[in-house]
Amino acid sequence: MSAKPMNTSRRAQAGKAVDLPALYKSMLLIRRTEERLATLFADGEVPGFIHLSIGQEAVSAGVMSNLTKADTIASTHRGHGHALAKGLSLEGFFSELLARREGLCQGRGGSMHVADMSVGMLGANGIVGAGLSIALGSALAHKRLRPGTIAVAFFGDGALAEGLLHETLNMAALWKLPLLFVCENNGWSEFLPSEKQIAFTLERLSAAYAIPYERVDGNDAEAVALRSREIIEAVRRSGPAVLECATVRVRGHFEGDAQKYRDRADLEDVAKVDPIMRCEAVLKKTRMSDEALQALDADVRSAIENAISVARAGQDPDFERAREDVYTPQGFASP
Amino acid sequence: MTEIRYLRAINMALADAMAEDDTVVVFGEDVSEAGGSFGASRGLRDRFGPDRIFDTPISEAAIAGAAVGVAMSGLRPVIEIMFMDFITLTMDALVNQAAKARFMFGGQGSVPMVLRTPHGAGLGAGPQHSQCLEAWLAHVPGLKVVCPSDPASAYGLLRAAIRDPDPVIMVENKALYGMKAEVADELPVLPIGKAAILRRGKEVTLVSYGASVHICSAAAAQLEADGISAEVIDLRSLQPWDEATVLESLSSTHRLVVVHEAVEAFGPGAEIAARMADVGFDELDGPIVRVGAPFMPVPFSKALEGRYLPDAAKVVAAVRRTLA
Ligand SMILES: Cc1ncc(C[n+]2csc(CCOP(=O)(O)OP(=O)(O)O)c2C)c(N)n1
Ligand SMILES: [Mg+2]
Numbered sequence: 265m266s267a268k269p270m271n272t273s274r275r276a277q278a279g280k281a282v283d284l285p286a287l288y289k290s291m292l293l294i295r296r297t298e299e300r301l302a303t304l305f306a307d308g309e310v311p312g313f314i315h316l317s318i319g320q321e322a323v324s325a326g327v328m329s330n331l332t333k334a335d336t337i338a339s340t341h342r343g344h345g346h347a348l349a350k351g352l353s354l355e356g357f358f359s360e361l362l363a364r365r366e367g368l369c370q371g372r373g374g375s376m377h378v379a380d381m382s383v384g385m386l387g388a389n390g391i392v393g394a395g396l397s398i399a400l401g402s403a404l405a406h407k408r409l410r411p412g413t414i415a416v417a418f419f420g421d422g423a424l425a426e427g428l429l430h431e432t433l434n435m436a437a438l439w440k441l442p443l444l445f446v447c448e449n450n451g452w453s454e455f456l457p458s459e460k461q462i463a464f465t466l467e468r469l470s471a472a473y474a475i476p477y478e479r480v481d482g483n484d485a486e487a488v489a490l491r492s493r494e495i496i497e498a499v500r501r502s503g504p505a506v507l508e509c510a511t512v513r514v515r516g517h518f519e520g521d522a523q524k525y526r527d528r529a530d531l532e533d534v535a536k537v538d539p540i541m542r543c544e545a546v547l548k549k550t551r552m553s554d555e556a557l558q559a560l561d562a563d564v565r566s567a568i569e570n571a572i573s574v575a576r577a578g579q580d581p582d583f584e585r586a587r588e589d590v591y592t593p594q595g596f597a598s599p
Numbered sequence: 600m601t602e603i604r605y606l607r608a609i610n611m612a613l614a615d616a617m618a619e620d621d622t623v624v625v626f627g628e629d630v631s632e633a634g635g636s637f638g639a640s641r642g643l644r645d646r647f648g649p650d651r652i653f654d655t656p657i658s659e660a661a662i663a664g665a666a667v668g669v670a671m672s673g674l675r676p677v678i679e680i681m682f683m684d685f686i687t688l689t690m691d692a693l694v695n696q697a698a699k700a701r702f703m704f705g706g707q708g709s710v711p712m713v714l715r716t717p718h719g720a721g722l723g724a725g726p727q728h729s730q731c732l733e734a735w736l737a738h739v740p741g742l743k744v745v746c747p748s749d750p751a752s753a754y755g756l757l758r759a760a761i762r763d764p765d766p767v768i769m770v771e772n773k774a775l776y777g778m779k780a781e782v783a784d785e786l787p788v789l790p791i792g793k794a795a796i797l798r799r800g801k802e803v804t805l806v807s808y809g810a811s812v813h814i815c816s817a818a819a820a821q822l823e824a825d826g827i828s829a830e831v832i833d834l835r836s837l838q839p840w841d842e843a844t845v846l847e848s849l850s851s852t853h854r855l856v857v858v859h860e861a862v863e864a865f866g867p868g869a870e871i872a873a874r875m876a877d878v879g880f881d882e883l884d885g886p887i888v889r890v891g892a893p894f895m896p897v898p899f900s901k902a903l904e905g906r907y908l909p910d911a912a913k914v915v916a917a918v919r920r921t922l923a
Pocket of ligand 2: 452453454
């Protein structure tokens with residue numbers, strides 16, 4: 265058996281058009297949020313490490329445009345885009361990243377562990393590849409409890425080297441689980457290009473499991489949305505699929521990474537394929553006026569500034585409260 | 600009263616939990632069609648069907664990781680890892696995911712999963728199929744660890760583990776699987792974190808869990824013949840462990856010996872001894888002595904394994920040391 269390419273683009277395009285302004289807004293929210301996070305981080309207001317997904321927003325916006333609230337996602341260390349596109353509250357998000365009690369995780373998780381179970385966001389993850397099997401389990405539960413609901417595992421090209429990917433692909437294929445694998449291939453994991461780490465292609469790997477595979481320009485929000493739409497419909501009906509999104513990492517691996525290992529030219533090319541600029545160009549040509557675009561940007565910025573003010577006004581988490589959340593007290597299960 | 604085997608008690612607990620709550624699902628290697636490598640899940644597939652109990656490939660990391668995702672998404676998974684030695688392959692899912700989720704997501708939810716796994720030497724299974732690694736797990740904030748010593752506690756703790764909202768590791772000494780004991784017709788669910796005092800005594804407290812409990816009982820019988828009265832405590836749970844019961848016993852016996860099959864160095868006994876040396880300092884009339892396996896992998900040869908394992912003679916010797 266070999267993987268059947270889904271060839272979805274033609275049929276999907278014949279269907280309902282993509283809501284480009286909504287995609288644009290979703291990307292803009294991620295971009296402006298991360299731009300502010302960069303400055304807040306530089307100013308020392310955001311503790312720990314942060315990994316920005318600037319340049320990769322189209323993947324989050326495009327895939328999430330086809331998910332419902334009940335669908336679940338497992339994210340990565342570079343998860344702000346996934347989180348915001350899945351619908352986390354902006355105030356809860358900023359409060360978390362600023363380590364506040366009012367944060368979604370009460371200031372105990374931060375950027376690398378932000379989660380919101382109420383919108384099906386099962387967590388950013390500090391462990392490369394770990395989200396794969398969590399999404400696998402979530403898909404398994406969906407299949408039993410909520411047919412038609414799916415789980416999505418986001419992972420970077422670096423996670424291709426983790427053995428857990430093999431276990432997860434195998435089990436997802438074996439059990440025909442409603443699981444979409446989304447690889448955000450930005451060509452880098454930390455400071456080493458992926459071609460120095462990966463001896464195979466995800467396309468050929470998927471074929472080995474007879475899992476349908478699609479590759480899409482991950483910097484084209486419309487393409488991601490269209491292609492993932494039909495793939496996701498297929499995953500809802502019949503089982504796993506792999507979507508590889510070719511994208512670019514604009515910033516360093518983490519904030520503060522001077523990227524000395526990276527070619528200047530590489531970084532210049534990156535600006536040319538910016539997903540937001542590309543989307544904006546299409547919108548300008550077809551639907552939206554400059555004023556409308558500016559108004560949208562102003563809306564997004566003011567929502568972000570509001571969330572930052574809320575976060576700044578928040579309190580430090582309470583130590584005793586944190587201690588109580590390790591596990592339920594002993595004797596809980598007594599009859 | 601009826602007489603049942605330890606393995607049968609586990610089987611009954613799984614069946615009763617699955618009957619009580621249809622969100623309970625069981626998966627692992629050879630658990631379904633074969634009924635478990637040791638037979639713990641025999642008959643469950645016929646009764647509950649392959650959607651409730653299913654076999655997995657040999658993918659321990661993904662089995663445990665999937666259990667986390669399953670538990671986050673509305674089911675209560677019970678997974679089996681065939682030998683405790685193989686939990687090395689599940690550690691990320693246990694330590695970084697299951698254990699931390701409640702805490703690091705700010706108490707938004709918990710991970711109600713159970714991992715059952717057998718430990719223990721004595722069957723000639725050799726270095727990679729015998730090790731007692733429970734101290735690793737008890738060291739991780741967010742995991743609960745139970746280790747039953749007999750059929751009734753195997754039943755009661757497994758039922759509690761499955762009802763518990765947090766990840767629970769149930770460690771079963773495989774040498775106990777064939778053990779028979781009389782149990783009540785209605786087996787109670789036992790609270791996690793509560794010890795049982797198996798024998799009252801005045802001069803020394805013997806604390807252990809799992810199979811070592813029986814060594815302590817044998818030692819207590821021998822000591823009694825020599826006129827020494829020993830109290831025997833079965834911890835049942837290691838995380839959380841019943842510090843209050845141990846302290847109370849120490850307060851009346853004033854001497855303490857901690858016994859387990861796990862390697863003595865950095866083992867669970869180190870924690871118990873250290874806590875009692877602290878909170879029980881004023882009660883102590885002798886050194887706290889530990890009896891555990893020597894610092895070596897579990898050997899294969901019976902000649903070596905016999906010396907490796909703790910036994911009643913070693914416990915008696917430890918008691919004499921603290922009484923001296
Ligand atoms: C298991 C594990 N190994 C190593 C790391 C350190 N680390 C964090 S991100 C990263 C690179 C991941 O690359 P990729 O998956 O391509 O994601 P990207 O950073 O490009 O988004 C590494 C090695 C980790 N967090 N977890
Ligand atoms: Mg990468």
